[in-house]
Amino acid sequence: MKHFVLAALLIGLTSSVNARLNIEITQGTVAGVPIAVINSSEETAQRRTGMGASFEELANVVRNDLKMCGRFEPLFPEQLPRVNTVSQELDAGLWQQVGVENVVLGVVKPEGSDHFGVTFKLLDVYKAQGNQSALKNGELTRAENTVLLNKTYHGVSRKDFRALAHRISDDIYEKLTGIRGAFSTRIAYVMVVRAFDGTHYSLEVADADGHNPVTLVKSKEPLMSPSWSPDARQIAFVSFEKNRAEIYLIEVATGKRRLLSKFPGINGAPAWSPNGRQLAVVLSKEGSPKIYLWDMDTQNIQQITDGYSIDTEPAWSKDGRSLYFTSNRGGKPQIYRMDMAGRKIDRVTFVGNYNARPMLTSDGRYLVMMHREEGDRRFHIASQELSTGQVSVLTHAALDESPTLSPNGAMVLYGTREGDRQILSLVTLDGRGQLRLPAREGSVQEPAWSPFLS
Amino acid sequence: MQNRGLRHLIVGVALCVGVVGCSHNSKNGANGKDSGYGASTNGAGDGSDFAGSAEQRDLLAKRKFYFEYDRSEISEGDYEVVYAHAEFLKNNPNHHVRVEGHADEHGSREYNIALGERRSRTIANALMSQGVAPHQIATVSYGKEKPEVMGHDNEANRMNRRAVVVYEN
Numbered sequence: 001m002k003h004f005v006l007a008a009l010l011i012g013l014t015s016s017v018n019a020r021l022n023i024e025i026t027q028g029t030v031a032g033v034p035i036a037v038i039n040s041s042e043e044t045a046q047r048r049t050g051m052g053a054s055f056e057e058l059a060n061v062v063r064n065d066l067k068m069c070g071r072f073e074p075l076f077p078e079q080l081p082r083v084n085t086v087s088q089e090l091d092a093g094l095w096q097q098v099g100v101e102n103v104v105l106g107v108v109k110p111e112g113s114d115h116f117g118v119t120f121k122l123l124d125v126y127k128a129q130g131n132q133s134a135l136k137n138g139e140l141t142r143a144e145n146t147v148l149l150n151k152t153y154h155g156v157s158r159k160d161f162r163a164l165a166h167r168i169s170d171d172i173y174e175k176l177t178g179i180r181g182a183f184s185t186r187i188a189y190v191m192v193v194r195a196f197d198g199t200h201y202s203l204e205v206a207d208a209d210g211h212n213p214v215t216l217v218k219s220k221e222p223l224m225s226p227s228w229s230p231d232a233r234q235i236a237f238v239s240f241e242k243n244r245a246e247i248y249l250i251e252v253a254t255g256k257r258r259l260l261s262k263f264p265g266i267n268g269a270p271a272w273s274p275n276g277r278q279l280a281v282v283l284s285k286e287g288s289p290k291i292y293l294w295d296m297d298t299q300n301i302q303q304i305t306d307g308y309s310i311d312t313e314p315a316w317s318k319d320g321r322s323l324y325f326t327s328n329r330g331g332k333p334q335i336y337r338m339d340m341a342g343r344k345i346d347r348v349t350f351v352g353n354y355n356a357r358p359m360l361t362s363d364g365r366y367l368v369m370m371h372r373e374e375g376d377r378r379f380h381i382a383s384q385e386l387s388t389g390q391v392s393v394l395t396h397a398a399l400d401e402s403p404t405l406s407p408n409g410a411m412v413l414y415g416t417r418e419g420d421r422q423i424l425s426l427v428t429l430d431g432r433g434q435l436r437l438p439a440r441e442g443s444v445q446e447p448a449w450s451p452f453l454s
Numbered sequence: 455m456q457n458r459g460l461r462h463l464i465v466g467v468a469l470c471v472g473v474v475g476c477s478h479n480s481k482n483g484a485n486g487k488d489s490g491y492g493a494s495t496n497g498a499g500d501g502s503d504f505a506g507s508a509e510q511r512d513l514l515a516k517r518k519f520y521f522e523y524d525r526s527e528i529s530e531g532d533y534e535v536v537y538a539h540a541e542f543l544k545n546n547p548n549h550h551v552r553v554e555g556h557a558d559e560h561g562s563r564e565y566n567i568a569l570g571e572r573r574s575r576t577i578a579n580a581l582m583s584q585g586v587a588p589h590q591i592a593t594v595s596y597g598k599e600k601p602e603v604m605g606h607d608n609e610a611n612r613m614n615r616r617a618v619v620v621y622e623n
Binding site for chain 1: 552559560561562563564565567568569571592593594595596599600604606
């Protein structure tokens with residue numbers, strides 16, 4: 001009886017641990033732009049009066065985001081000069097001294113009983129206005145930082161601070177790179193925890209930085225291949241809960257799900273078309289695994305590849321005109337492309353003896369995939385420039401897999417092995433920035449990055 | 455005479471059901487290396503439904519088949535085992551099996567689902583070629599999702615490239 005109670009306690013403990021992703025920066029960024037994100041002088045003055053909330057609460061999240069995207073090297077307040085006056089804030093010389101290229105200064109002001117106004121300024125230290133020590137109206141002035149952005153968000157409640165911080169990161173990123181920020185997006189992934197009573201699988205959704213995880217599905221049998229609908233409302237996934245492969249669609253907001261496909265054999269690799277009207281799936285009901293198009297309006301299913309080969313892992317181009325997939329029709333797994341208009345199939349990958357799991361960047365220029373070189377046992381994530389066929393290997397561990405792209409195409413999130421467990425890792429498309437996202441407990445695998453959320 | 459027969463049948467079925475239950479749980483909990491043939495006589499070669507030699511019983515106790523990297527052919531020594539299961543299933547049409555196909559950790563997940571399916575279908579086809587009725591056999595592929603051995607060396611990978619015959623009743 002004692003053993004039973006102890007066992008029950010352990011089970012309770014295991015299943016209640018809110019397994020969470022943690023961000024750890026491994027390889028630092030190579031020449032990440034040094035950026036300061038701190039309280040403005042106004043905020044500093046407010047701090048002294050001890051009023052309300054502080055910009056530092058948001059600055060923390062912004063710094064993390066900017067670090068995560070691999071392009072910036074955010075400095076912490078301890079490393080930076082204190083700004084107590086506005087003129088100090090705008091003093092280019094002061095910031096240049098600490099090697100900072102951009103400065104973000106923010107302040108949070110109370111608005112009404114429980115809302116706040118959040119204002120931030122983004123400054124460029126090197127695009128300074130005016131010359132050093134110029135004469136202006138007879139006064140000696142110093143070179144000023146250029147204000148790139150000056151924005152205020154009104155009526156923000158405290159519980160929305162994190163979301164707003166991600167919005168601010170998006171604003172900063174877009175202003176500095178010209179590319180839309182992807183910090184206000186979400187990721188889905190499969191969590192695997194091996195406990196003494198068996199293996200626990202769960203499908204979870206979290207913020208792009210791994211915070212606020214929500215469990216959508218729990219199972220004692222494997223879950224696989226999550227795929228977001230283009231409107232981000234649903235996720236298609238594969239479940240083995242009934243000791244057979246089935247494809248389900250789950251509504252992210254409510255957790256309600258419905259069974260889509262349970263033919264004999266494989267039901268796998270669901271991939272939503274960019275217009276949301278079709279789901280490409282893999283079925284082996286007629287023999288070998290083939291790719292089918294499932295019409296979401298009519299529920300019509302159409303087989304689009306044939307033959308004896310294994311065809312799997314369909315992935316659409318953003319314009320919906322092409323469908324890429326993994327096939328061993330040439331002998332070993334390589335990536336092929338079907339032109340959806342004429343249904344003509346061409347081979348795409350020629351470098352390496354195993355290329356699989358294609359993903360396309362939103363601008364259609366690059367194919368990201370799982371790749372193995374001749375004579376090597378290891379799998380890496382690689383990108384192939386479609387116009388030239390040039391392949392770049394982005395990662396360097398032993399078994400890197402399941403790449404997913406941020407909707408702005410700038411970051412690749414993928415699964416990798418670390419000791420006896422799987423963790424997520426992130427690399428920029430140019431291969432420079434690298435981060436690890438291990439779960440606090442258990443293994444994380446098969447990440448899927450959401451589309452932009454409007 | 456009739457009563458004894460019926461009691462015999464009930465005991466036989468109860469034994470099978472009860473013992474298969476135990477087998478399922480231990481399979482889920484196992485994380486370490488397992489013996490090559492998952493030696494357990496649950497569900498088959500056990501008690502009332504079985505009528506054969508000790509050698510037959512040993513063959514039936516073997517449930518796992520191993521494969522070469524990227525291949526799905528049955529190895530020579532395994533045919534004997536497959537045929538023993540086929541014989542049992544033909545003689546006991548009320549029994550069902552689920553053949554589970556698996557792959558090692560190399561390669562992408564969905565491609566490995568396809569590889570695992572080739573392995574489970576190879577065993578299933580071999581059973582059917584010996585005359586087992588299709589409705590007695592189900593197949594499923596878990597790809598690399600359910601490794602039996604958690605290591606990453608050649609031996610661990612070899613042990614994970616497998617098809618397993620599971621008696622559902």
